Amino acid sequence: MFDLIIKGGDVVFRDGVRRCDVGVKDEKITCIAEHIEDEAKETVDATGQYVMPGMVDTHVHISEPGRTEWEGFETGSKSLAAGGTTSYVEMPLNALPATTNTDALDLKLEAAPGQNYVDYGFYGGLIPGNVDDLKGLSDAGVLAFKCFISTCGSDIPGDFTNVDDYTLYKGMQKLAELDQILCIHAENPTVTDKLTEELVEAGKTTAMDYVESRPVFTEVEAVQRALLFAKETGCKLHLVHISTSEAVQAILKARAEGVNVTVESCPHYFAMTAEDVEEIGAYAKCMPPLRKKADQAKLWDELMAGNIDWLTSDHSPCTEDLKQGNVFEAWGGISGAQNNVDLMFDLAVKQRGLPVNRFVDLIATTPSERFNLPNKGEIAISKDADIILVDPNQSYTVKREDLYYKNKHSAYEGRKIDCRVTKTIVRGNVVFDLEKGIVGEPIGKLMSAK
Known part of the structure; x- marks a missing residue:
């Protein structure tokens, strides 16, 4: 069983974009296929979005x-x-x-x-x-x-x-x-x-x-x-x-x-x-x-x-x-x-x-x-499941009340952006969801050259 399957998105690879599913197990990308039929603890529908x-x-x-x-x-x-x-x-x-x-x-x-x-x-x-x-x-x-x-x-x-x-x-x-x-x-x-x-x-x-x-x-x-x-x-x-x-x-x-x-x-x-x-x-x-x-x-x-x-x-x-x-x-x-x-x-x-x-x-x-981070930066088998969903058809205006900064000011306040990040996944864990906001507890790990 997978921990997470991201289904039906336009997945961005080094050589181009393909519509396929991405399976995650133990924080790693373990399967990339046209259709993954196995069960998962969590399934994300990425239809109409880029998976990158x-x-x-x-x-x-x-x-x-x-x-x-x-x-x-x-x-x-x-x-x-x-x-x-x-x-x-x-x-x-x-x-x-x-x-x-x-x-x-x-x-x-x-x-x-x-x-x-x-x-x-x-x-x-x-x-x-x-x-x-x-x-x-x-x-x-x-x-x-x-x-x-x-x-x-x-x-x-x-x-x-x-x-x-x-x-x-x-x-x-x-x-x-x-x-x-x-x-x-x-x-x-x-x-x-x-x-x-x-x-x-x-x-x-x-x-x-x-x-x-x-x-x-x-x-x-x-x-x-x-x-x-x-x-x-x-x-x-x-x-x-x-x-x-x-x-x-x-x-x-x-x-x-x-x-x-x-x-x-x-x-x-x-x-x-x-x-x-x-x-x-x-x-x-x-x-x-x-x-x-x-x-x-x-x-x-x-x-x-x-x-x-x-x-x-x-x-x-x-x-x-x-x-x-x-x-x-x-x-x-x-x-x-x-x-x-x-x-x-x-x-x-x-x-x-x-x-x-x-x-x-x-x-x-x-x-x-x-920066010699071999587990990051790419959707590929064995890489960390650090994945975002980007909807190219959503628009929003930057508002101060939506900022997570400690000091909620931005040079972009009032600017309309015709694209939106809808989900952020760190090593297979959803940490941001557009509808829910920040999800769960802090799970970030140290990346060290040691």
Whole structure:
């Protein structure tokens, strides 16, 4: 007897879509057939819906411990589940202390069990002064490392800080030895900080002024520097939340020259433009910033051409008061975990004709392979039964009261999305159902490189 059978859906495989049934036993996919006639403890009718692997979101900020009032594991993982994510990797900031040594990692490992509705793993951080801590973090099972070539952090003890070039170089050398991936937020901090200072002093604090404070070339220059260091050290590199075609092209050139590098972008760079921030306000502030319409059009060309490896949410929540004031003063981060799959399916598949199996590559298959998660990211025999149902014919409007975030604000509030995640299944367990909401108790397990 199967634990679960998903019947009659359009199942998305690596090579295309087929209408068939999927059988689950002991948390694994154990049967894929045109019709499964055996009995099951639970049967799901997926008629008229796509059946695809759940999103593997490798860029999520959960602020527990230390800033749990921003977002905790429980609320964050509920939001991910409701949005079609079945596993995520948690960034080393914005918790306090940041995950830059094994003591800080232990705090995460203690806080997470029993709170997560989806599977989870952790990053380690690279900051000035902690190169000697990288091996301990690697040995403890972090899935990758993260650093900032961009001003970040605060004066609070234990907060995350950006790297200088020497730290970047020495850190890359060490991570190459450890065969670890370094993920980089790339923006030239000297230029962006000075431009910000000049604009604020001149009283130029509109949303478009904010975009002008972080011009395209500041992303491209930092990306090129990271690529040069990676070529020199042999470090595996991943560039996060890239917002410009020019940066993507630099990455492709380096890859052709032998650099081991991948690139991600995020739904908000495709769903909104700099011009939209004037209306939406600071809820749409992020770093790098949303780009102007012409720049966004070029980024779309890169995505449709297959030049962006995968998509992440960069879910970066905060309390509502931190989104007040002008756009320069407000916290820079978008709460996006609950609207990744449906929003991008609408924009890329329905509106622009991206093949559905390529969409699955972007949200699940490619990130799971890059992060060495062999049981995730694909509907295939013996894989974890991490499955979502997506109805391409449902529409809904994003409403604050439907959000699971600890702080229920979103740049997408009031937006109509012509697609809907109707069910999220983690290792064969239904954790979200459109009619019932979040289902059952937190069953998320740690994904570790150990």
